[in-house]
Amino acid sequence: MNRITPTRRTLLTTSxxxxxxxxxxxxxxxxxxxxxxxVAPTPSMPGGxxxxxxxxxxxxxxxxxxxxxxxxxxxxGDGTALExxxxxxxxHTTEGHERDPHSHGATLTDAQGNFRLEMPQIVxxxxxxxxxxxxxxxxxxTVFLRPIMPSAxxxxxxxxxxxxxx
Amino acid sequence: MSAQRAALxxxxxxxxxxxxxxxAAYSPYLAWRQPVYIxxxxxxxxxxxxxxxxxxxxxxxxPKIGMRRARMVHRWxxxxxxxxxxxxxxxxxxxxxxxxxxALTFTSPTPFSDWGVIAMWALxxxxxxxxxxxxxxxxxxxxxxxxxxxxxxxxxGTIVHALLIEGTMEPISKAILCVLAMAALFKTLRDLRSVxxxxxxxxxx
Numbered sequence: 001m002n003r004i005t006p007t008r009r010t011l012l013t014t015s016x017x018x019x020x021x022x023x024x025x026x027x028x029x030x031x032x033x034x035x036x037x038x039v040a041p042t043p044s045m046p047g048g049x050x051x052x053x054x055x056x057x058x059x060x061x062x063x064x065x066x067x068x069x070x071x072x073x074x075x076x077g078d079g080t081a082l083e084x085x086x087x088x089x090x091x092h093t094t095e096g097h098e099r100d101p102h103s104h105g106a107t108l109t110d111a112q113g114n115f116r117l118e119m120p121q122i123v124x125x126x127x128x129x130x131x132x133x134x135x136x137x138x139x140x141x142t143v144f145l146r147p148i149m150p151s152a153x154x155x156x157x158x159x160x161x162x163x164x165x166x
Numbered sequence: 167m168s169a170q171r172a173a174l175x176x177x178x179x180x181x182x183x184x185x186x187x188x189x190a191a192y193s194p195y196l197a198w199r200q201p202v203y204i205x206x207x208x209x210x211x212x213x214x215x216x217x218x219x220x221x222x223x224x225x226x227x228x229p230k231i232g233m234r235r236a237r238m239v240h241r242w243x244x245x246x247x248x249x250x251x252x253x254x255x256x257x258x259x260x261x262x263x264x265x266x267x268x269a270l271t272f273t274s275p276t277p278f279s280d281w282g283v284i285a286m287w288a289l290x291x292x293x294x295x296x297x298x299x300x301x302x303x304x305x306x307x308x309x310x311x312x313x314x315x316x317x318x319x320x321x322x323g324t325i326v327h328a329l330l331i332e333g334t335m336e337p338i339s340k341a342i343l344c345v346l347a348m349a350a351l352f353k354t355l356r357d358l359r360s361v362x363x364x365x366x367x368x369x370x371x
Contacts, residue, residue, distance in 0.1 A: 047275040050264035094198045098262060123198045124333025126258070126265050127276055146275055152332060 039079035041141065041164035048144030051098040052134055056088040061118035062105035063095040069131060070116040071159040073109045075140075081113025082163065088134040089117055092125035098132070124152050133159050141166055172229035179228065183215050186343050189336035206257025207334040213250035214328055216243055217321055218347040225354035241296060248293045251286055278330035285323025292316035307363055314360050321351050 073085045088106040096103040107117040122129050129149040136142045140163035147159045190211055196204055223240035226233040259266045269279035295302070295313045302309065325344045328335065335343075355361070 045275060046273055047265065047268050050268070051262060092198075097200060097203075123195050125199075125203075126262060127278055127331040127333065129332065 038077050039074060039162050041076035042143055042145070042160065042162045044142070044144040045146040048132060048146040049134065050132065050146075051090065052088075052132065052136075052144065053090070053099075053101060053104050054136065056090065056104040056106040058086065058107060059105040059117075062089070063093070063102065063120045065118035065120065066155065067093070067119050067121045068116055068156040069119055069133070069159070070114070070156060071133070071161065073113045073115065073135070073161040073163060076162050076164045079162070081109075081111070083109055083111045083113065085109045085113075085115075085135065085140075085161075085163070086137055087115050087117075087161070088136065089119065089131065091119070091122045091131040093120035093122050095120040098125065121155065122149060122152075122157070129154075131157055131159070133161075135161055135163060139166060140164060167229050175229050179219075179222075182218065182343065182346060186215065186335060186339040187211055189339045190334060193333075193336070195333050200261065202257050203261040206254050206261065209250045209253035209257060210328075211335055213247055213254060214324060214343060214347065216247040216250060217324055218343060218350055219243055220247065220317070221350045221354035225357055227353075244293050244296055248290065251289060255286065276330075278327045281323045281330070282327040285320045285327055288316045288319035288323060292320055307367055310358075311360070311364055311367060314355065318351065318355075321347060 069089050071087070073082045073087065074080060075082055086106050086108055088104065090098055090104040092098050093103060105117060105119065107115050109115045122131055129152040130146055131149075133145040133147070134143070136144075143161055143163060145159050145161070147157055149157050187208070190208065199207075220240060220243055222228055223231075223236045223243060226236045228236060231239065255266065258269075265274070265279075268274035269276075269283055272280055272283065274280065292313055295309065295316065299309060304312070325348060328340060329344055
């Protein structure tokens, strides 16, 4: 029987190979997360539920529009796109403050799990240009998001939900 | 100091104090904000300006005032600074209570809130030390070290807070005011030999 006596060289080679393998696995996970066996649910963000008014009505658009809030909704685990999910949206815009009821509105996802709702331009408030989104219906666990716009002059903002069945 | 030079310094100080306020007043965002929120933002800007002035008064650098009178003005400016912070936080509270609760409990999603709250408490403590100086009867050097340490925290906290915020001040005038506030603080600390004082106190204890 051969005894394995690790020299400095074998040790270095093995660790380099392991590191390389880890890197490849990690990167492929980043490139194609949908292929992962389970999709983790999106956690609520701190401050996401601030100035939430439950039961925002489903609307064609909030106010005069000009800005697009877009995103996707998928189910945790298998990552299936979810249709007909109500997403509530509110923000400080050119037409109103976060606490104004007319700043709030909701929309439903399509068959591909996408949602998009037109709303007035978001204006920086409390130090950051940001929006609030909520999923708050019985079928899945409640999730509140608070995405930040990379630039205050952006006219669109993306937010993605992965919901955990309740 | 010649009258001309004094006038020059005073005009410089005046410009440093007024320009950031004017530029902020021209912000297009103001059109979409409520008066309370606007007042709260300007109270914050005025607070930062007073933070720039405070070490200059404490160090006696403002011409034609004299050390005694400068220290007296320093006390009143300190009181005005506390009032500015109260209006700043109070106005934010009226605008959006949950965001202020998040900030005060250090659970806010915005890091600048934490810096602001740290600076606020340090400022209140520094001002309380000032108000209670006669009553506390601390040895003068201990009092001064404590006041200075709190002021350093309040100033650095305020500067980080301000620099991370988007949408209240014009960015370039904000950066310049922050650098000047920092410079004023460190010039005073050096001239009043605060570090040397700290070393002496530490050696004796």
